[in-house]
Amino acid sequence: MLEARAEAPFAAAHEDAAPRLVTWRSLAPSYGLAALATLLMGLFAVSWGTVHIPPLAVAEILLGRLPLVPAGDHPATWSAIVWDIRVPRVVLAGLVGATLAYSGAAYQGVFRNPLAEPYLIGVAAGASVGATLVIISPLAVTAGVLSPLPPAAFAGALVAVGIAWMLARAGRGVSTVSLILSGVAVSSLGTSVVTYLMLTYTDRTLSILNWVLGGFNTATWTRTQILLPYAAACGALLLPYARTLNVLQLDEDEARRLGVNVERVKLVVLGLASLATAAAVSVSGLIGFVGLVVPHTVRMVWGPDHRRLLPLSAFLGASFLIAADTIARSADAGREVPIGVITALVGAPFFLFLLRRQQRARVMP
Amino acid sequence: MTRTRSTRLGLALAVAALALLAAACGDSKSGSGSRPTPTPAASFPVTLDRSDGKTLTLDAAPQRIVSLSPGATEIIYALGAEGSLAAVDNQADYPQAAKDFPTKVDAYQPNVEAIAGLDPDLVFVATDSDGIVAALDRLHVPVLFSDLNTVTTIDGVYDQIRLLGRATGTSGRAEDLVAALQARERAVTGAVADVSDGPRVYHELDSTFYTASDASFIGDLYRLLHARNIAGDGGGNPYPQLTQEAILAANPDVIVLADEEFGVSVDSVKARPGWDEVAAVKDNRIYGVDPDVISRPGPRIIDALETLAKDLYPEKFG
Numbered sequence: 254m255l256e257a258r259a260e261a262p263f264a265a266a267h268e269d270a271a272p273r274l275v276t277w278r279s280l281a282p283s284y285g286l287a288a289l290a291t292l293l294m295g296l297f298a299v300s301w302g303t304v305h306i307p308p309l310a311v312a313e314i315l316l317g318r319l320p321l322v323p324a325g326d327h328p329a330t331w332s333a334i335v336w337d338i339r340v341p342r343v344v345l346a347g348l349v350g351a352t353l354a355y356s357g358a359a360y361q362g363v364f365r366n367p368l369a370e371p372y373l374i375g376v377a378a379g380a381s382v383g384a385t386l387v388i389i390s391p392l393a394v395t396a397g398v399l400s401p402l403p404p405a406a407f408a409g410a411l412v413a414v415g416i417a418w419m420l421a422r423a424g425r426g427v428s429t430v431s432l433i434l435s436g437v438a439v440s441s442l443g444t445s446v447v448t449y450l451m452l453t454y455t456d457r458t459l460s461i462l463n464w465v466l467g468g469f470n471t472a473t474w475t476r477t478q479i480l481l482p483y484a485a486a487c488g489a490l491l492l493p494y495a496r497t498l499n500v501l502q503l504d505e506d507e508a509r510r511l512g513v514n515v516e517r518v519k520l521v522v523l524g525l526a527s528l529a530t531a532a533a534v535s536v537s538g539l540i541g542f543v544g545l546v547v548p549h550t551v552r553m554v555w556g557p558d559h560r561r562l563l564p565l566s567a568f569l570g571a572s573f574l575i576a577a578d579t580i581a582r583s584a585d586a587g588r589e590v591p592i593g594v595i596t597a598l599v600g601a602p603f604f605l606f607l608l609r610r611q612q613r614a615r616v617m618p
Numbered sequence: 619m620t621r622t623r624s625t626r627l628g629l630a631l632a633v634a635a636l637a638l639l640a641a642a643c644g645d646s647k648s649g650s651g652s653r654p655t656p657t658p659a660a661s662f663p664v665t666l667d668r669s670d671g672k673t674l675t676l677d678a679a680p681q682r683i684v685s686l687s688p689g690a691t692e693i694i695y696a697l698g699a700e701g702s703l704a705a706v707d708n709q710a711d712y713p714q715a716a717k718d719f720p721t722k723v724d725a726y727q728p729n730v731e732a733i734a735g736l737d738p739d740l741v742f743v744a745t746d747s748d749g750i751v752a753a754l755d756r757l758h759v760p761v762l763f764s765d766l767n768t769v770t771t772i773d774g775v776y777d778q779i780r781l782l783g784r785a786t787g788t789s790g791r792a793e794d795l796v797a798a799l800q801a802r803e804r805a806v807t808g809a810v811a812d813v814s815d816g817p818r819v820y821h822e823l824d825s826t827f828y829t830a831s832d833a834s835f836i837g838d839l840y841r842l843l844h845a846r847n848i849a850g851d852g853g854g855n856p857y858p859q860l861t862q863e864a865i866l867a868a869n870p871d872v873i874v875l876a877d878e879e880f881g882v883s884v885d886s887v888k889a890r891p892g893w894d895e896v897a898a899v900k901d902n903r904i905y906g907v908d909p910d911v912i913s914r915p916g917p918r919i920i921d922a923l924e925t926l927a928k929d930l931y932p933e934k935f936g
Contacts, residue, residue, distance in 0.1 A: 304867040329895045330866055337892025338862045388880075455709060455726050460880060463826050470826050470861060473891055587864030588853065589827070 280560055287568035291347065294572040298343045298579045299335065303587045306331050315340070342472040345480065345536065346578040347571035349469075350543055352484045352533040354570020356526035357544030358551070358562050359491055362498035363522050364429050367611070370545035371530040374436030374523070375413035378443025380534040383409020384464045385447045389454040402464070403479055403535040410531035413439050414523075426516045432523075467538025468592045469578050476536040483532035487525040488567060494522050495559035502557065541593055542600025543570055549607055661787050669765035670751065676760065679787035680740035684733055686725040687744035687766070691716050692916035693779050696795055699786040704736050712910065712918070734759055740785060766915065770856070771838045772803065772923070775915040795917060802920045806927045807842050809934050816844040817871035817930055820860075820898070822887075823909075824877045827860045836876075836912055839923050843930055845872070866892055872930055873898040876909040905929040 300311040313325030314335045356371040364373070372378075383405040420435035421427045451461045497518050500508045505515050530544070547570040548562060555561050574592075577599070581592040663677045682704035685691045691710040694700055700715065707725035711717040723733055728750040733741060734757050741759055743751055744766040754761045762785055769778060776796045783792020810816070819840055821830050830836035831852025840847045848868035852858040873896070875882055884904045893899050907929075912922040928935040 302863050303861060304863050330869065333892035333895045334863050334866050338866065341891070452727055457880075459828065460824055463824065463828075468826070470859065582861045582863065585853065587860055587868075588855070589859035589861050591859075 275558060275560065277560065280564075283555070283561065284564050284568075287565050291568045291571045291575075294575050295343050295347055298346075298575045299339050301579055301583060302334070302339060303583050304331075304334055306335065311335055341474045341477055342469045342578065342582070343575055345472040345477045346469050346574045348477060348480050348484050349533045349537045349540065350547075350570040350572070350574025351488070351567035352480070352529045352570075353540065353544040354547035354566040354573070355488055355491065355563050356530045356533075357570075358548035358559070358566040359494075359498070359522050359526040360544070361548055362501065362559055362562075363519050364433065365502060366429070366433070367549070367607075368545075369433075371526060372440070372539070372541075372544065374432060374527070375417045375439040375443065376410045376527055376530045376534060377539050378440040378447070379413020380406040380410040380531060381447045381465055381539065382413070382443045383407070384535075384538075385450050385461050388460045388464065389450055389457050403476070406464075406535035407531050409443075410534055411528070413443055414527045414531075418523075427519060429519070464538050466591045466593050467534075467540040468581065468589070469537060470582070470589050480532050480536050483529050487529035487532075488563075491522065491525050492560075492563055494518060495563055498522065498559040499557075539593070540574070540596060542596045542604070543574055546600045546603055546607075547573055550603075553607075661784065661789055664784050664787075666762055666781065666785060668751075668761070668763040669768055670746075670763055672763075674760055674762050676740065676785065680738075680760070680785070682736065682738045682740070683786070684723060684736055684738040684741045685710070686723065686728060686733075686750070687742055688712070688716075688910075689766070689778070689914040689916040690742045690744060690764075690782060692914065692918065693782045694786065696917045697779075697783055697786060697788040697791050699782075699788050702786060704738055705733075730754065730757070742782070742785075769915040770833065770835050772842065772919060774835070775917075775919050776800070778915050779917070799917060799920045803842070803923060806923055806935075810844050810927070810931060813844040813931070816846055817903075818848055818868060818897075819845045819872045819874060819930070820848050820865055820868070820870035821874045822877055822882065823857065824880060825882050827862060827865060828857055829860055830913075831856055831858055835915065839912070839919070839926055842923065843927055845930055862890075862892070866896060869895075869897050871897050871901070871903060873904045874926070874929065875904065875906045876912060878906045879909070903929075 299315070300306070300308040310325060310327050310331060314327060314332050316322045317325060317332075318336065353371055357369070360369040360371055360373055361367065363369075384402055386409075387402050387405040414436075417432065417436040417439040418427065420438070421432040423431060447461065447465070451458050454461075497508075497513055500511055500513055501515065501518065509515055548566045551562055551565045551569055555565055574596070577592055577595045580595050581590045584590050662679060663675055665673050665675045667673055679702070681702050683694065683699075683702050684705045685694060685703060686707045688707060688710040691703070691706045692712055694703060695713055695716060703719070705721040705723050706716055706719045708722045709725060710719065710722070721736065723729065723736075725745065726747055728748060730750065730753045733750075733754065738759060741754055741761045743754075743761055743763045746763060746765070751761050751763045762781075764778060764781060769775060776799065779796055779799075780789070780792050783789040783795075821836060821840070823829055829849045829852075830847075831849040832838075832841060832847055833851050833854055834856035837847055837849075837856070848865065848870050849858055849860060873887060875884070875887065884906070887893060887904055888899050898904055907922065907925060911918045911925075924935075
């Protein structure tokens with residue numbers, strides 16, 4: 254399924270990018286623009302939904318949350334829809350999209366494999382097992398504040414990644430090849446456990462499927478509060494590794510000669526990305542394609558420099574998932590469309606397009 | 619797209635499981651003891667239509683029935699034909715005797731060999747999962763396939779009772795049972811006949827806002843009660859998933875929870891952010907309902923109708 258060590262697919266482009274000429278400071282404007290675009294997308298999403306609320310009223314309701322600003326005179330239902338339903342939903346979708354996308358970029362950077370994505374080494378399967386065990390247990394599964402589901406999914410994800418890592422260890426280091434293979438094995442194991450439980454506890458099948466499909470229909474401020482610290486901290490800690498990831502694209506041995514502690518980088522980068530992904534998955538379920546497609550898009554448009562790739566992936570991922578969720582909640586008059594369907598509908602054709610492009614580029618150098 | 623399908627399948631399965639359980643109503647049966655029972659011999663051989671367009675002919679009353687449907691199991695008990703049961707499916711939990719039934723088989727991943735090994739002379743299938751119907755046909759095991767998805771109304775339940783009556787040689791008792799259920803149904807619908815503007819209802823199947831639309835079997839109950847289901851016809855989808863936004867905007871007068879066993883409660887609904895503006899929350903009109911009773915096509919469906927009538931119109935049925 255995976256070419257374990259793709260022929261350093263980004264290395265060629267890397268040389269063109271001439272990274273030395275790019276300083277952190279020169280990147281600031283692009284960060285700012287991306288942040289602004291994401292903010293605009295968020296505002297648009299908040300003012301859009303199946304219930305028509307005039308944008309002006311939405312603005313007044315939002316501004317009315319600030320101290321000293323009078324809230325306009327609007328129906329209480331509007332205010333509830335905007336502030337309690339739409340805003341947490343948009344914020345959560347944005348956070349999850351950002352987390353999955355920058356984690357995907359980090360995974361692709363470490364594995365140097367275009368197929369790498371944040372679910373590669375067991376996060377998704379582990380989280381599913383954790384969530385499923387809670388759903389079939391007598392523990393209350395609520396959409397509310399004290400739901401045991403997110404912590405269980407989080408724990409499951411970390412356990413799975415931990416197992417994959419242990420299995421892949423040989424001697425001093427962990428080779429990316431064996432990590433991918435053990436990740437695939439752990440994922441299959443987790444998936445089979447979930448499938449078995451789903452078919453055994455048939456009265457919970459729907460709940461399990463629902464969780465696995467993922468989405469933001471039950472988004473609350475609580476969930477955004479759960480995710481925010483992980484998303485922000487892991488993202489901030491990953492960013493300083495951008496240069497090292499650039500060097501890593503050349504070749505592991507060469508990176509070692511250049512003084513990079515490759516094993517440590519792998520451990521830290523994959524650890525942070527997995528932690529962030531686990532947190533995202535625990536509050537949103539499994540949403541595919543974001544972590545795969547968004548970093549590729551950024552790389553195609555803005556080049557392979559990780560100092561650009563990581564933050565821009567986060568912003569584009571946020572915008573992409575906010576947009577997808579807006580479609581999910583408004584495409585079908587009051588009925589929810591599974592967001593995984595939307596991201597896959599966009600993601601799968603795009604991915605095929607990417608593959609074709611790459612194949613052509615190889616045939617005609 | 620496969621994911622949508624599997625969700626819906628999962629839902630259908632879950633609902634099917636619940637639906638099947640709800641069937642056997644001991645109360646309505648006990649009243650029929652003094653009525654004349656037809657001689658089974660007279661009603662065989664009998665030819666029954668299956669949902670897949672084929673027919674099944676039974677030469678004699680089956681003595682070793684395997685019921686892969688909790689709803690059918692409830693009906694078989696209600697018809698007093700439980701003596702001919704050889705096995706029930708593992709979701710069967712009503713009546714108690716069905717729950718305690720010594721031989722159980724899995725209806726979702728049916729093991730053909732295990733079923734055939736029971737040497738059944740009739741297998742009742744409501745959900746053709748895993749190609750079980752074709753597999754049993756190949757083994758020449760008599761299969762009565764009555765697709766659960768085709769039962770979308772209470773009348774469909776009555777048909778189901780009649781079908782099982784004919785299959786088990788208890789048609790007379792089946793007619794009596796249907797008549798008794800219809801009388802109770804009429805008592806309810808008669809009392810709400812003058813209602814033109816019933817309450818708006820949101821029926822919650824799970825905490826991610828799956829609901830039952832007019833196109834579903836559950837929706838038929840609300841239609842009979844002249845309630846206005848906020849899901850409408852669900853765009854033809856019997857079990858659509860609503861957005862919270864749509865629920866709040868629809869402002870239901872009554873919320874019915876079929877997901878209390880999943881930890882949703884009246885209090886947790888009240889605590890949902892933004893829901894304090896919903897009429898049902900303000901007026902404290904949130905009710906629980908047993909999901910098995912309300913979603914299994916069986917005799918207990920009228921229990922569900924009566925319970926909902928009390929919840930929706932306390933002034934009429936209090």
